[in-house]
Amino acid sequence: MKILHEHITKHARILPNSIIKVDNFLNHQIDVALMQEIGKEFYERFQNENITKVITVESSGIGVAFATAMQFNVPVLFAKKGDPRNMTPDVYAENVHSYTRNATYRIAVSKQFLTKEDRVLIVDDFLANGQAALGLLSICEQAGAHVCGVGIVIEKCWQRGSVLLREKGVHVESLAEIKEITDEKVIFA
Numbered sequence: 001m002k003i004l005h006e007h008i009t010k011h012a013r014i015l016p017n018s019i020i021k022v023d024n025f026l027n028h029q030i031d032v033a034l035m036q037e038i039g040k041e042f043y044e045r046f047q048n049e050n051i052t053k054v055i056t057v058e059s060s061g062i063g064v065a066f067a068t069a070m071q072f073n074v075p076v077l078f079a080k081k082g083d084p085r086n087m088t089p090d091v092y093a094e095n096v097h098s099y100t101r102n103a104t105y106r107i108a109v110s111k112q113f114l115t116k117e118d119r120v121l122i123v124d125d126f127l128a129n130g131q132a133a134l135g136l137l138s139i140c141e142q143a144g145a146h147v148c149g150v151g152i153v154i155e156k157c158w159q160r161g162s163v164l165l166r167e168k169g170v171h172v173e174s175l176a177e178i179k180e181i182t183d184e185k186v187i188f189a
């Protein structure tokens with residue numbers, strides 16, 4: 001996806017531990033024109049799957065999920081982190097280890113919003129070790145919902161996320177695949 005590659009090349013900054021900072025356009029300040037294109041691209045790739053819901057984890061996945069769900073004309077469902085007081089106790093939940101924060105936290109969605117009739121597209125801004133996506137996959141499995149695929153904006157190919165997901169038979173689509181980081185520059189696959 002040319003426009004996404006251009007944004008990454010122009011704006012991405014490399015932090016210690018190979019964390020890619022894209023808060024200029026993706027997960028802090030959001031470039032809405034780019035986000036709309038991201039939504040259209042995921043629609044192109046999953047349009048035959050009869051998606052009924054787009055699911056992600058708060059907060060950095062919400063923009064991606066919203067733009068994608070607009071194209072499918074379906075709701076967004078985002079898993080909440082921690083133990084929110086304003087949530088019913090009736091939840092599907094999973095523990096997830098965060099790569100960027102090096103901490104484990106709980107993600108949860110209310111049972112009323114995810115059912116076995118749902119055909120779900122999981123989306124996120126990054127795929128690294130796959131923990132966020134695997135956590136969402138587990139939540140969908142608990143609900144009996146069918147996972148049609150995982151849509152990722154930026155995949156860090158040297159980490160194991162995509163291998164772990166594909167081993168489980170999940171259809172993964174990544175819009176930008178970064179092979180490595182050399183001299184503080186990203187190298188696309």
Ligand code: 5GP
Binds near residue numbers: 020022099132
């Ligand atoms: P995973 O669960 O696949 O290990 O990591 C994905 C999650 O961690 C994403 O939700 C994303 O927010 C965060 N993440 C992983 N790697 C990066 C990175 O290089 N940059 C940023 N900004 N977030 C990342």
